[in-house]
Amino acid sequence: MKPKKSFRLRFILLAALLLTPWPVAYAYDNDAAAASVVRIEAAEPSTAPRMTVFGGAVGSVFPGDLFYIDASGTDAASAANLYLTNAGELIHHYRNLILEVGVYIAGDNDMWQKLYRENGAVFNTYLTLRNGQVSFIMDGHARYRITIEGGNFYSNIINAAEGSMSPRFYLTVD
16 A cells, blocks of 8 residues: 555645746847847849869869848847758768858948957858858947858769759858
């Protein structure tokens, strides 16, 4: 009889614990939401990075713009993440794909200048089939341009469907 009492006692304690209302609080501040507006705009297809792919060949990626980010409406720094969304498909077409990602900030007279890290070095990072994403921090009150500065690849497929070998990108800003 003792195991039944122990089971009942455990059951009652568990039921009481699960049925007891727990305090939960949610907050939303319209002023804070309005102050943290960040706009992302995809670059025109005519300015996108270009590459001509032949099977069994090494090639280059020509520079082009990917995204424009307007963080001028926020005070806070934001984390940006650039993803290669079709890496799973590309791995079947390329032995390697290395893309140099460039980040520019709008300077005086709206001239684009390379983004520098806190230590004074130029921001320099690479997007590959292995890592599939890059991240960086952007300060508020500024506009940014995300580009592919160049890169290279080795294609191992000779005949592929049109457009199936092109990298696709996705950008998030937190």
